[in-house]
Amino acid sequence: MDYPRQLLDLPRMLFSVTFIALMAIACFWVVQPFILGFAWASMVVIATWPLLIKIQAILWGRRSLAVLVMTLLLLLLFVLPVSILVSSIVENSTPLLDWARDPNRISLPTMLWLQDVPMVGNKLYTGWQTLIAGGGAPLMTKVQPYIGRSVTWLLSQAFSLGSFLFHCALMILFSVLLYIRGERVALAIRHFAIRLGAERGDASVLLAAQAIRAVALGVVLTAIVQSVLGGIGLAVAGIPVAIVLTVLMFVMCIAQLGPLPVLIPAMIWLYWSGDTTWGTILLVWSCVVGTIDNVLRPIFIHMGADLPVLLILCGVIGGLLAFGMIGLFIGPVVLAVSFRLVWAWVNEAPSPGKMHDPEKHLGE
Template sequence: MDAPKTEVTRTLLAVITIAFLIFASLWVLQPFIGGLIWATMVVVATWPLMIGLQKRLWGRRSLATAVMVGVLLLVLFVPLTIAITTVVTNANKVAELVPRLQDATVPAPPAWLATVPLVGEKLSATWQGITESGIAPILATIKPYAGTALKWTASHAGSLGLVVIQFLLTVAIAGILYSTGEQAARGVRGFARRLAGDQGDRVVILAGQAIRGVAMGIVVTALVQSTLGGLGLLICGVPFAGLLTAVMFMCCLAQIGPILVLAPAVGWLYWTGDTTWGTVLLVWTLVVGSLDNILRPWLIKKGADLPLLLIFAGVIGGLFAFGLVGLFIGPVVLAVTYTLLDAWIGDAWPAKDEI
């Protein structure tokens, strides 16, 4: 009678010990978890590119890793540093500009605006209302939010520097993962097989495909839209084009789109009387704003053989639940859950003629 009790006690103590070790390990690694998650997502998404680069560099993994790390620094660190510096440097200028806008006048809307299908008349009427009443009511509405944003920028200038350090840590971990990617992949797939056999291995592979699909669909589309939108701002002479491009990129990642930045820029050009460039930027805004409807679904479906609605739900839900990194975590969680449910139901799916 004592043997079963002893076995239960031993099992319970083993579980408690393992749980304590996991908790202690996560506690120790807490400063690196964010960078590790980001680096894993980046490496998984760009792994085929790194392998192709390695083949072109005489099979040298070290050279391919150095090139990929350099590209990550250019793509992540340099734009982030420029954006943070621009925000901190121009915060006072923006604060001084707002009071002067109260006395500004807005020209009448162009005649062709009312002829735009569906929304032309409404846009023309709204513009005409702003022309008659001025922009003081609009400034009064946004003033509390602008003040809050400027206070937040000033108070978080130091923490923004920590974000730069976090990105450098992410790039360093990504370099390690590029060098030892196969070994890390074998460890993850071995752990998954230990948990769920061949099905667990399939889930890991599908999770990697989901990460690549999201990276291709969301990030590449955001880069294309923000780059094209930034070029439009620069060519049309809109001030703070670099800062607005960074904001546009974040809006595209958050699935808001570039219109939130480009539309006010178009209004500013018309307000300053530069109607020619305002019209050019308006047409360019319509082109750039509609790119995601074509480019994003095609890239996501090409990268991951999963329902498109599942991917979008994971992107939006993950963004709200986990922040920016949730863009990748959300679709991976839903993809794993979908795959496990599909395997668990298996042959229990009813036939089409039974529905």
């Protein structure tokens, strides 16, 4: 029996695709304010899920008590430091801007302590004084506008903390919900991934979770430890605006630059001001803080996955420029997940060394 042939209904297809596209755009428009907060919460929950399970086992298997403990930890790690940072920025922003914009307040230090350097101290001091007398002022005049712009940009980013606090509140709220329904959400995501890409889709979800945990453990956790220890050293040594410098140190550590770009100028300032005792103490402490990542990072990376340093650096800078302060966390994770997925897809094909030599076959 012959059935009538179905004709291609092109207008129907166009209207269907248009309707689906409009619904997708409308949904994105509605959930847009919550995307960054939910993405941040997903990263936090994936990275800390093993800790939640351990706490739940300790608290008689009660998920509610474990979620309460994790919520308190998130408040302690995010809300409290941000509140202290806001108050510190409000107190120190005006003097810092005045200092950066006034050329008369920016001058090269005399560095009298150079004379005490063995063997080459007098030559170093004489050369430094010659630089100050001959070209120090013009040099600082040229550098000063860039210093002012840099400080103004950093403070503008800091003053956008209102948006950061909003996303931080959303992150905590979504984290609580994900902690409560984590298994169901993970199962739904894996089911959706299987629907899209079968086994490869499910493997992609697992690889993405591994990359997120790698960034959280190998990068963020190491940066938190180093910046906290470095901030303690700055505060004990009496460095001004130690809280702001601690946050800057945290950014440097996430960018894989380490805490020394902040600690070394602090040591120089202590020696320059004549406080050689605390300068030496901070020098010893900086050696400990600057090298502790060599011990921590291999341990944390073993718990996650190894990632290229350049990838993390690009993620930090790009995330900061694209999303503000929250981009410090989202940027590296986005690039890390993409890198792991692309690399897994590339490794599905044999490497060039294992393939047959085409010239050999052509010669035959």
